[in-house]
Amino acid sequence: MKIAIMSFAHLHAVSYVRCLQALGVELTASDPDHVDRPAGEAGGPALAAELGVPYVDSYAELLEGKPDGVVVCSENAKHRELVELAAAAGAHVLCEKPIATTLADARAMIDACAASNVNLMIAYPVRFSPAFAALKGSLESGALGTPVAVTGTNNGQIPLDQRAWFVDPELAGGGSLTDHTVHVADLLDSLFDSARASSVYATTNKIMHAGKVEVETGGLVSIRYDNGVSATIDCSWSKPPSYPTWGGLTLQLVGTRGIADMDAFSQRVDGHSESTGNGVWLSYGTNSDAVLVAEFVSSIAEGRAPQPDGEVGYRTLQIVAAGYESVRTGQPVSLAPIRSET
Amino acid sequence: MSVRSGGNYTIGMVGAGGIANSHLPSWLSLGADLVVFSLEGAPELVRRHGGGSVVGSLDQLLDACDAVDVCTPTYTHAEIVCRAAAAGRQVFCEKPLARTSVDARAAIDACVQAGVQLYPGHVVRYFPEFVAMHDAVRAGAVGEVAVQRFSRTGSAPSQPWFLDETLSGGLVMDQSIHDLDFARWNAGEVATVFARQTIAPGPDVVRSCQVILTHSNGALSYVSGTWARPGTTFRTRFEVAGTNGLLQHDSRDHQPLMVDGGVVDDSGTGLLPATPFVESPYLTEIREIYTAFRGGPPPRVTAEDGYQAVRIAEAAVASLSTGRAIQLDPEEGVVR
Numbered sequence: 001m002k003i004a005i006m007s008f009a010h011l012h013a014v015s016y017v018r019c020l021q022a023l024g025v026e027l028t029a030s031d032p033d034h035v036d037r038p039a040g041e042a043g044g045p046a047l048a049a050e051l052g053v054p055y056v057d058s059y060a061e062l063l064e065g066k067p068d069g070v071v072v073c074s075e076n077a078k079h080r081e082l083v084e085l086a087a088a089a090g091a092h093v094l095c096e097k098p099i100a101t102t103l104a105d106a107r108a109m110i111d112a113c114a115a116s117n118v119n120l121m122i123a124y125p126v127r128f129s130p131a132f133a134a135l136k137g138s139l140e141s142g143a144l145g146t147p148v149a150v151t152g153t154n155n156g157q158i159p160l161d162q163r164a165w166f167v168d169p170e171l172a173g174g175g176s177l178t179d180h181t182v183h184v185a186d187l188l189d190s191l192f193d194s195a196r197a198s199s200v201y202a203t204t205n206k207i208m209h210a211g212k213v214e215v216e217t218g219g220l221v222s223i224r225y226d227n228g229v230s231a232t233i234d235c236s237w238s239k240p241p242s243y244p245t246w247g248g249l250t251l252q253l254v255g256t257r258g259i260a261d262m263d264a265f266s267q268r269v270d271g272h273s274e275s276t277g278n279g280v281w282l283s284y285g286t287n288s289d290a291v292l293v294a295e296f297v298s299s300i301a302e303g304r305a306p307q308p309d310g311e312v313g314y315r316t317l318q319i320v321a322a323g324y325e326s327v328r329t330g331q332p333v334s335l336a337p338i339r340s341e342t
Numbered sequence: 343m344s345v346r347s348g349g350n351y352t353i354g355m356v357g358a359g360g361i362a363n364s365h366l367p368s369w370l371s372l373g374a375d376l377v378v379f380s381l382e383g384a385p386e387l388v389r390r391h392g393g394g395s396v397v398g399s400l401d402q403l404l405d406a407c408d409a410v411d412v413c414t415p416t417y418t419h420a421e422i423v424c425r426a427a428a429a430g431r432q433v434f435c436e437k438p439l440a441r442t443s444v445d446a447r448a449a450i451d452a453c454v455q456a457g458v459q460l461y462p463g464h465v466v467r468y469f470p471e472f473v474a475m476h477d478a479v480r481a482g483a484v485g486e487v488a489v490q491r492f493s494r495t496g497s498a499p500s501q502p503w504f505l506d507e508t509l510s511g512g513l514v515m516d517q518s519i520h521d522l523d524f525a526r527w528n529a530g531e532v533a534t535v536f537a538r539q540t541i542a543p544g545p546d547v548v549r550s551c552q553v554i555l556t557h558s559n560g561a562l563s564y565v566s567g568t569w570a571r572p573g574t575t576f577r578t579r580f581e582v583a584g585t586n587g588l589l590q591h592d593s594r595d596h597q598p599l600m601v602d603g604g605v606v607d608d609s610g611t612g613l614l615p616a617t618p619f620v621e622s623p624y625l626t627e628i629r630e631i632y633t634a635f636r637g638g639p640p641p642r643v644t645a646e647d648g649y650q651a652v653r654i655a656e657a658a659v660a661s662l663s664t665g666r667a668i669q670l671d672p673e674e675g676v677v678r
Contacts, residue, residue: 145542145546145548146542146543148540148542148548148549148550148568149540149550149551149552149566149568151491151493151552151564151566153491155583199665201536201538201554201667203534203536203554203556203562204562205488205489205556205560205561205562206560207486207487207488207560207561207584207585208488208489208583208584208585209585210585217488218488218489218562218583219489219562220489220554220562220564222536222538222552222554224538228540229540230538230539230540230550230552232538232552232554232564232566234489234491234564236488236489236562236583238488238489238581238583238588239583239588240586240587240588243588252493254495254548254550254568254570255548256542256546256548256571257546257571258571259495259568259570259574330534330667331666331667332536332665332666332667
């Protein structure tokens with residue numbers, strides 16, 4: 001099994017590389033855009049060498065190696081270009097979230113992969129968290145009754161220090177609303193199975209990190225699903241820069257028979273360090289990235305289509321796009337019926 | 343104002359339901375005398391708490407008291423406040439101040455004209471975890487407030503009037519109004535209100551509402567409320583994020599004492615929160631009101647705050663019925 005890494009722009013690439021190495025697959029990488037990044041941002045052959053991954057200078061060369069699959073970790077706006085290259089080369093694709101910055105790009109990516117008969121999987125690792133699997137199991141078993149309402153939070157530090165492109169409206173597609181709505185939206189897509197978002201209201205602000213970035217840093221997104229559930233997602237980059245960890249993801253589901261609280265990153269040792277002058281936060285438990293990547297590799301080996309797929313990526317991006325439209329109009333936005341691809 | 347001559351300071355409590363059971367012991371412990379009028383439950387109330395006497399009508403109550411504590415169902419608040427004002431009595435009224443903002447304004451106007459004090463019972467402003475958070479926010483601990491979340495979950499109330507939206511205003515007006523008031527106390531006047539609610543079909547009364555506020559200064563607040571199945575533990579949570587920090591609390595996570603008896607306890611704590619190891623916030627609240635009634639400094643919550651809370655909740659209810667975000671008139675936000 002040969003897997004190629006396309007771009008190190010998103011630093012999740014580092015985690016995916018380590019997980020793929022642990023699986024023993026053959027890896028190559030290319031990160032030609034590293035030369036355009038601000039000074040101090042790791043990438044290119046230096047990062048590849050640090051990770052112990054063979055490096056080539058261009059995507060063309062990378063794809064000439066006939067990888068079975070590629071992992072696309074470019075800036076969000078460049079996902080389409082790289083996914084189309086990979087699909088044309090016959091490689092299955094695992095694409096970092098969000099799928100794209102526009103719905104047109106997302107649809108083109110889905111179509112390109114379908115035309116080449118390759119899988120398009122979107123990197124939503126929290127879906128592979130055991131806590132989420134248990135929550136989904138509780139809902140499906142009826143233990144929680146009928147779902148009534150959900151509050152999801154995906155709050156983190158502003159990802160400004162590691163990668164400047166995250167706050168570039170063109171390259172990222174937006175700020176925290178783009179970055180942090182889709183993970184929870186993906187979980188709801190999975191939990192509610194065939195139910196679809198029917199209306200989205202969002203409000204955002206730029207109070208945190210004002211003056212440093214153009215994009216929104218705070219946001220609340222309210223979604224009505226056609227199964228009657230109302231869900232609100234806090235997508236704010238509201239963890240302070242000195243917070244002892246990057247952030248987290250929580251989901252509270254109110255059902256007619258019970259209330260479930262999931263904290264996907266709750267398994268940790270807490271403490272305080274005099275040497276860092278800060279809280280200690282030692283995560284343990286399942287590395288969801290490893291399960292995600294293993295599913296991508298298994299799906300190729302077994303010749304089946306993995307989830308979450310491009311359609312989930314599209315639906316979650318639709319919620320983001322409707323959120324921005326709602327911010328613009330100040331009113332909730334109805335979602336057009338989802339186009340069926342099957 | 344008619345002034346009663348002589349005797350101990352007397353509180354006239356109208357209503358003998360859930361909140362009366364929290365208020366009455368507080369008044370008694372502060373040394374006030376109590377007379378109680380209620381259409382039902384008054385003898386049981388005074389017997390349960392070992393203090394107070396029962397009177398047979400609102401007029402008798404007004405004749406016998408210095409101040410009125412309105413503990414009746416929401417839809418009767420404004421009328422009783424106006425009656426108390428006309429009799430020259432100070433008024434403490436359980437939240438919401440009235441069922442509608444029009445009624446709330448009428449109640450305020452009646453008290454202003456009569457020259458009597460009027461305070462709404464927004465007791466969350468007296469809960470120590472909320473006070474600690476608010477004081478820290480005021481002191482700049484999080485910098486400028488950017489995004490706040492408040493969540494309140496408990497068993498659905500058993501008295502039928504709570505579930506009748508025309509009488510109580512529903513979940514938003516009855517429960518979430520606590521957090522709507524607090525969100526405004528922290529982050530200032532509200533410009534826009536959007537709300538959704540889901541009421542589960544079937545025999546369960548389980549329902550959740552989710553309210554999103556955009557404040558005039560751009561800050562965002564999320565208020566979620568749930569009336570859950572019987573036996574659900576009362577729980578509050580908040581998180582306040584700003585330009586320079588983060589404050590959070592979950593009532594489930596900060597228990598000074600937990601005993602595992604090896605037995606599953608399905609009793610829950612119902613509609614009202616348990617407040618172990620701290621002074622009852624109802625006592626803190628009523629002490630401050632009592633002090634103001636007797637010429638001391640005004641309490642932390644004004645009648646105008648009560649009016650604004652009703653107005654925000656009313657906008658949320660309007661959003662529920664129209665599906666639209668509701669703009670609030672900024673002029674109405676100015677204290678009159």
